[in-house]
Amino acid sequence: MNTATQTDTVTLTIDGKTVTVPKGTMVVDAAKTVDIEIPVFCYHEKLGPFGCCRMCLIEVEKMPKMITACTLAAGEGMVVKTTTEKVEKAQKGVLEFTLLNHPLDCPVCDKGGECPLQDNTFKFGPPDTRMEYNRFNREKATPLSPVITIDRERCIACQRCTRYSDIIEKDQALVMRNRGFQNRVSTFKDQPYDTRFSGNVIDICPVGALTNTDFRFTARTWDLTNTNTLCGHCACNCNMTLGTRLNEMKRVTTRPNDLVDDGWICDKARWGYDFTKSKNRITQPRKQGQSVGIQEACTEVAASLQKIVEAHGPSSVGFIGSGYGLNEDLYSYQKLFRTNLGTNNIDHKTYTDTPGLPVAHFDLLDVETSDLVVLIASDPTEELPILDLRLKKAMTRKGVQMIVLNDQQTLMDKYASLSLRYNVGSDGVLLAGLNTALQGQSAESDLESTTGVSSNQLQAVAEKIKSAGKVCVIYNPVALTGSSIHTLKQCLATAGGLAETTVGAMPAAPVTNSVGAMDMGVLPDVYPGGLALTDGDAIKAKWGDTAPLEKGLSALEMIEKAKSGELKALIVYRSNPVVDFPSGHEVGEALKKLDLLVVHDMMETETAKLAQIVLPSNGPGFDEGTTTNIGGRVQLRTKGLTTDNPADWKIVSMIAKELGQETAPKDVHAVTAEIAEKVTGYQEIKRSAIRKQGKNREAVASANGASASDGTHTGSGLILRVADVLFSHDKILDAESNLAHQFQPSTVHLHTSDAEQFGVKEGDEVRVTGNGHEVKAEVRISNRCNPGGLVLPKVSDEQGVMSLAEAGKAVSWVTIRK
């Protein structure tokens, strides 16, 4: 078992100061702990020792030659000197070499003001150069990809970027080509360097060679207002810095937090913020298509809701939220509906899930301190990119093993020691089989015919889990079908009961604040903090005597009831059911039947078009509050941009006031404080405690769902598997996005045998039909899933894949037509 804490230390002296550091610490890092700066270029803590720039030469007693501090591990009793005449001469010498062919175009360079080469030259460099020859001229601005521009003249060949590509991304996409002074950072055949994580090379480049094409020449770094905030895309909630000028988004850079992102962000975090400037933002409240004041809109919403509740009862109104909201906003909404309107018709998702885990809630750091990771139905590369990097690190550098259980092939397979592909839709049976295997019993006889995975293979998985010291289970509840999530939690409970094994899990739903939405009780059957409806006394104590105790409608049921006319009013918050819900093409008709549809969103959507009242939501960049990531870490998202529109929670509070709520929180911190008071698990979540690195909330009690079986699936055709795509062409990444070059065409992935059966071949344009809907796609015979299933990546909103899925059904059958 890996030990998280290293007790072995060494003590050495650096420039007369005594330093004690963990064994294995490099001298350059040891020096930092006593505020001694040893200059570096090539060394980066996350990339490990390399020693090519020679900037950190130091003297060590008893060593005949000078040595680089970045490649020397601190040793017991070592006497290090960093300021001797010899060292200073070496530093000046190396800097003179480094600057020999550097263009010194600092006055126009984007790196100016935050450039290690500039800083080191000021602190350690020679005052002048003795170079009398023309500097070596190279290409000044070459696109490395549509979003990165390389200035090869400024490059000092430190190889940070190429090593990042090799060690962190595991791609070797970016390499050094040619040799000597003619070496250059490049790609094979000069193909674009357009990986999912390419932008990090801009941040780690110690000079202005790798530049952000979008930011290039648009602002001086010292003119930027930098705000420490969080990314609002996936559920990793990476830390980042938003650079703004004159209230306009200029750039996004990394803000390392080892507990979350390990110092990296994905390209969607870096370049996916064009929406802050998009013309499709909802900036004005609207009533029947006419702009109105926010107070007027809120008064209208409250009055209409009140009228409907009085006429038809509380169960005639409902709320569909989403994991895109902040904890404060979601908390406020559920409170509005429960305490002011008296209904539990509250939900934020279309799949089955329950809050809480029967085992510990592991965070992202646990991934690399575990012995075994079990990845179930999750595709981190597309869904949670920073988890992808963390897994690669764990597998290739931390000696962690991984088992992958998925119905589709993913890029994670090659890092797994065991990768099993089950038939699409058979996850319930597979997980039941795994549970049986973990209990030491033999599996049902039809296991292999149903799932495509043999009982021997599941036994092997169970054995690996039993023999590992620490196991981290990562699962994506969205990609599980029917009620299999309950079976998965039973598996976890069984594994948690193993004597020799520590088991923890991470619910890895892809949306920003999925975990927070569960915790905040945006659910029809659970109050905030996992408080079940059966616990009437506790609910009354916390939420008052009028708090509703009957189960509310789920999101899909609300659509159903809207269609039948039983539901009269709906507030849809940061969600676009017309595109994102199963049977989406029928949702619109249902919503049109409502007496009142309020859409509270950041971008114009298909759903907002149907609304009588539209409220503006500020969204990432403009909003402030907390989110809870997949690891259960609650962090602070602050605003870098300002707007005149009130915050989302404030709008909710304005509606509540109209409905008779007497008290109102004075600012967002008051809401955060109220969450700490009311939501079990969030007691310690204080603004001061989470400001820097966030804090893990206590996992809520396990709500162990009843055993459920979805039965065997019967139908004709192939079972549909919708796959998430990181750079999907949607409302956030629109046609004007910097990342538009990453958009993919609509494709359908088939198994060879199914392709033969349907008489289609690679590259054919086909129509995938089912549920009274069709989607155009190009055929890929990729064997991405087992025979009997097909994978349809959700590449854009326009593609409309969710309409193929049948609402309320565990699996959906589709066929292929030419």
Add this chain to the structure above:
Amino acid sequence: MTEILFKAINTPNLTSIDVYEQTLDGYQSLKKAFEKKPEEMVELVKASGLRGRGGAGFPTGLKWSFLAKDVFPRYLACNADESEPGTCKDRELIMKNPHLLIEGMILCSYACQIETGYLYMRGEFWEYEELMDKAIDDAYAKGYLGKNIMGTGFNLDLYTHMGAGAYICGEESALLTSLEGYRGEPRLKPPFPAVEGLYGKPTIVNNVETLCAIPFITRNGPEAYSAIGTEKSKGTKLVSVSGHVNKPGNYEIPLGTPTIDLIEKYAGGIRNGNKLKAFIPGGSSVPMLPASKADTPYDYESLMEAGTMLGSGALIVIDDTANVVTEALGLAHFYMHESCGKCTPCREGTRWMYQILTDINNKQGKPEQVELLSDICDNMSFKCFCPLGDAAVAPVISSIKYFPEDYEELIGSMKTAQPVGTP
């Protein structure tokens, strides 16, 4: 004349395994070796006093004993990336007597319990790849390679691998990186190859000439080998004599032979009756010496004491018609061209030195540039990632030290300085 490596080297068809077996008792040393335990073989090589012939002169037996204990598989990488200017001894061994090398590789592998060996040849040796492959095939056919060699249970597979033409790949860690399929750049040491080498496994990297001496030592015992040479420099050495001599070529000498004998007796003296001006004793990477030191015995210790090194054993002779600045310029061009570019001082320094030397050689230099050259050399010496940087400095700094008058001569006749085109 003692001939160990070059014995019968010019026998026709020696590259054929049958001729090799008949002429030189080829592969007979294997029987002797297999009678011993692997550890005993390591001791035997230690006792012979054989030192690495690639350049560093590290004791071979000691290197073998440094292999990480009980870690398998282990690998052998024979360094045939012979790229040092002036050096052409390994080439002659490979082209004329490939089986001697294979025999040496088998013995080394047996001693070090290695089952996979690679022969890394410089790209320019493409002509000999086929020859070497054939020799290896023949050795397989005769049962000297493959599974259960000569019924001993010892297995060995040998492969040839061609470099792509980079001097840096002669540096052992760069050789391994290149062999793994990566860009040829040196790696951090420690860990040394004996602990973590090819594919992260314990690896022996030995030069062709070193391995070719093993069959003699195995057959005749360590004493027979250590009887030759000086107290600390045992055995014979192939010296590639080049430059201004009448008979340039490879000569096998007992270590300790005076350098002047190599020039006069073996290589037929200086061309056109000219006088010796300077010599570089160990390939382009070592400092040059003036004629006054020509009686230095050609062995590791004596050359070290004289302020230079034996290196790869390439004696470059310069006569009094030459200006050493021109010689230094030629070598500076070589190092600029061959610097891998990984570390800053070597990448930038080699080119800067070349630019300055070009100026001086074109009679466009300035007096202060000599001092600048010395300072650049100082800023590079022992500050580069691998020895290539130190090597690049050696000819320049020694030419300034011993022949300041050559610089003065060129600078004294300086014309008006003109900007010089840079490569």
